[in-house]
Amino acid sequence: ETGVTQTPRHLVMGMTNKKSLKCEQHLGHNAMYWYKQSAKKPLELMFVYSLEERVENNSVPSRFSPECPNSSHLFLHLHTLQPEDSALYLCASSQERSPDQPQHFGDGTRLSIL
Amino acid sequence: AQKITQTQPGMFVQEKEAVTLDCTYDTSDQSYGLFWYKQPSSGEMIFLIYQGSYDEQNATEGRYSLNFQKARKSANLVISASQLGDSAMYFCAMREGRILTGGGNKLTFGTGTQLKVEL
Numbered sequence: 382e383t384g385v386t387q388t389p390r391h392l393v394m395g396m397t398n399k400k401s402l403k404c405e406q407h408l409g410h411n412a413m414y415w416y417k418q419s420a421k422k423p424l425e426l427m428f429v430y431s432l433e434e435r436v437e438n439n440s441v442p443s444r445f446s447p448e449c450p451n452s453s454h455l456f457l458h459l460h461t462l463q464p465e466d467s468a469l470y471l472c473a474s475s476q477e478r479s480p481d482q483p484q485h486f487g488d489g490t491r492l493s494i495l
Numbered sequence: 496a497q498k499i500t501q502t503q504p505g506m507f508v509q510e511k512e513a514v515t516l517d518c519t520y521d522t523s524d525q526s527y528g529l530f531w532y533k534q535p536s537s538g539e540m541i542f543l544i545y546q547g548s549y550d551e552q553n554a555t556e557g558r559y560s561l562n563f564q565k566a567r568k569s570a571n572l573v574i575s576a577s578q579l580g581d582s583a584m585y586f587c588a589m590r591e592g593r594i595l596t597g598g599g600n601k602l603t604f605g606t607g608t609q610l611k612v613e614l
Contacts, residue, residue, distance in 0.1 A: 412600065423499070424586070424604040437601065469538055475600050480590055481547055483530055484602060486540035 384408045387472050387487035395495050396462055402490045404455040404472030411477045413455040414484065415447060418469040430455060431477050459492075467494045498522075499587050499605035506610050508577045515562070516572040516608045518587030524548075528590035529570040530602065531561065535583045543585075546570055577612045584609050 429437035430449040473484040508514035
């Protein structure tokens with residue numbers, strides 16, 4: 382079983398739609414992350430949740446709204462997105478206070494905005 | 496501010512040969528960590544190898560080794576005996592030095608190197 386599962390794998394939506402991306406980790410980690418990966422750019426960290434509290438919000442537009450109801454689940458709620466938001470969105474998890482341990486990533490959601 | 500530089504946008508290697516993917520970094524922190532990830536075309540990011548700034552030995556994991564030169568601030572990935580399945584995007588990443596309680600482990604990524612293994 383994959384340690385970090387993201388759904389859906391692909392999503393096509395119009396600019397006026399509302400949708401949510403889901404991430405679930407089965408590794409017993411207590412920190413979770415959302416990254417955006419656009420073509421030919423480094424991964425951009427969007428949000429960090431540690432012990433279910435948001436500890437990082439890297440100047441992300443308000444049309445992206447994260448939610449972390451418990452340490453195993455992370456959501457990214459999307460509304461009124463722009464074409465430049467089309468990208469691969471990756472979720473990751475790690476163990477707090479274990480800095481030598483890697484972040485484990487999901488397979489990503491490939492998002493296309495029409 | 497931290498920065499990761501990967502100067503090779505694309506690399507080719509013949510099957511069974513070794514290849515080195517370059518990574519240089521910039522940080523003023525004394526304590527930091529360096530990670531390499533592989534991303535096949537399917538999208539998932541796969542952890543390959545880790546090197547801590549205080550580790551005296553170069554890290555090795557199977558066919559992967561990390562050529563860590565602290566004075567030069569470089570952490571190059573060496574893949575030995577390349578296989579067709581090694582064709583992928585490879586990312587170097589650095590963990591922020593300060594370990595914040597309740598702050599997660601933030602990583603800064605480079606732009607990646609696309610590796611193509613040929614017969």
